[in-house]
Amino acid sequence: MLKTLSDLVPNVFLAMLLAAAAIMAFATVNALFLVWLERKVSARMQRRYGPTVVGPFGMFQTLVDVVKLLSKQLISPKDIDKPLYHLAPIVVFVPVVLGLSLFPIDKSFALVDTNVGLVLVFAFAGMGFIAIFMAGWGSNNKYALLGAMRAVAQNIAYEIPLILAALAVTMIARSMRIADIVEAQGSFPYILVQPIGALIYYISAVAETNRAPFDIPEAESELVAGFHTEYSGMRFALFFLAEYTNMVIVSMVATSLFLGGYKGPLLPGPVWFFGKVYFLIFVMLWLRWTFPRLRFDQLMTFAWKVLIPLALANLLVTATVLKVMS
Amino acid sequence: MLTNYLPIVVVFAVAGGLGIALLIIARLIGPSRPNPTKMQPYEAGLEQSAPPRIRFHAQFYRVALLFLVFDIEAAFFYPWAVMFRDLSCKGSLNAAGKCTAGATPFGMLVMVAFLAILLLALVFVWRRKALEWD
Numbered sequence A: 001m002l003k004t005l006s007d008l009v010p011n012v013f014l015a016m017l018l019a020a021a022a023i024m025a026f027a028t029v030n031a032l033f034l035v036w037l038e039r040k041v042s043a044r045m046q047r048r049y050g051p052t053v054v055g056p057f058g059m060f061q062t063l064v065d066v067v068k069l070l071s072k073q074l075i076s077p078k079d080i081d082k083p084l085y086h087l088a089p090i091v092v093f094v095p096v097v098l099g100l101s102l103f104p105i106d107k108s109f110a111l112v113d114t115n116v117g118l119v120l121v122f123a124f125a126g127m128g129f130i131a132i133f134m135a136g137w138g139s140n141n142k143y144a145l146l147g148a149m150r151a152v153a154q155n156i157a158y159e160i161p162l163i164l165a166a167l168a169v170t171m172i173a174r175s176m177r178i179a180d181i182v183e184a185q186g187s188f189p190y191i192l193v194q195p196i197g198a199l200i201y202y203i204s205a206v207a208e209t210n211r212a213p214f215d216i217p218e219a220e221s222e223l224v225a226g227f228h229t230e231y232s233g234m235r236f237a238l239f240f241l242a243e244y245t246n247m248v249i250v251s252m253v254a255t256s257l258f259l260g261g262y263k264g265p266l267l268p269g270p271v272w273f274f275g276k277v278y279f280l281i282f283v284m285l286w287l288r289w290t291f292p293r294l295r296f297d298q299l300m301t302f303a304w305k306v307l308i309p310l311a312l313a314n315l316l317v318t319a320t321v322l323k324v325m326s
Numbered sequence B: 001m002l003t004n005y006l007p008i009v010v011v012f013a014v015a016g017g018l019g020i021a022l023l024i025i026a027r028l029i030g031p032s033r034p035n036p037t038k039m040q041p042y043e044a045g046l047e048q049s050a051p052p053r054i055r056f057h058a059q060f061y062r063v064a065l066l067f068l069v070f071d072i073e074a075a076f077f078y079p080w081a082v083m084f085r086d087l088s089c090k091g092s093l094n095a096a097g098k099c100t101a102g103a104t105p106f107g108m109l110v111m112v113a114f115l116a117i118l119l120l121a122l123v124f125v126w127r128r129k130a131l132e133w134d
Helices: A012-045 A061-070 A082-100 A117-138 A142-173 A178-184 A195-208 A233-258 A269-288 A296-325 B002-029 B058-087 B106-127
Strands: A104-106
Touching (some): A012 A061, A012 A233, A012 A269, A061 A233, A061 B002, A082 A117, A082 A233, A104 A269, A142 A195, A142 A296, A142 B058, A178 A233, A195 A296, A233 A269, A233 B002, A296 B106
């Protein structure tokens, strides 16, 4: 039986506060770690050292950066759309933190366990696009607006193959509860039966996180910083935090749907779960320094003309095979 | 059942609270020395040349419309995908997911009909070059 936190701690309210605190702590520490990792990995891939000064291997560099960001002036440019501009960092931050709570990290433990877990993950991911457009529209800056429009067009285009790829897994597992999907992957992970689905999912997921080679919304050589051009200090930090937490979420979905989640021999469940998650994140960093940025028209055509037909075909083939086998 | 979702509400509140708190802390400990040049929208060092809230390229509307169609389609796929193996079986499925009574083409037929209409639509917009980006 899957335990959630409310089963372990008798006082419901205390349990939920604990859970919220744990998730926050994880989101923060994870973002600090990932920013450091990104710098270190990109440095190594370019034959540099990366941060080395603060702490062992420069690990506390990002911590110092946070202190810097906290103590910086919050600049609000003139003629901004005040409510949108000020709300956007909060709206981008909250749903990614919510998304983190939905995954079973061990056979017997998930913070929130619902039978529509997968739907919720995609719903929370969808809230992020609204925040991006709020930021872009509210900023009164042409780079921000262009970046936001590209980001939204790209995200909605890649959301469709993402969902369709996940649905093929749902058909096999007969459930949208993430814990059920992981459990249904008895002795072999679904990547073996759904290789195309897994590939479609991963490509779309990288595009959803707006990372290279799909980082057109914030292509620094054309759009400065895209939708967060006008955000500085802590507001920028919230966007950054959300971006790195988003990488974790899409990797957690991929791990749960295609790589068997917490399953694996010998080592305990959470080790396997986070091992797989961080491996997928490492691949994302690796992609960034391997592939050049796509052009916007290539990006959109790829989604509509390749990924979506492929995902629909994958769905149809899955249905046919399941039909024949049953 | 609904208590399942309570933790989400709490996390929602705590996350929002933390976000706002961080911004307030930053406002309190950070300096605040605005001046007209600093408040200018960033435009690579130049004065803002034109109001930035320009008209979008019509292509973005096209993408939005197509997205609506396909996303609603995906929403219709959700229940079907969960129930597909049950819909393909006259009886109920056993624990291993095997069909206990005879098979029925119902689930497959329903979906193929739905999918065919959508694929037709995709082919149509493709042929009409609505997917081209210029």
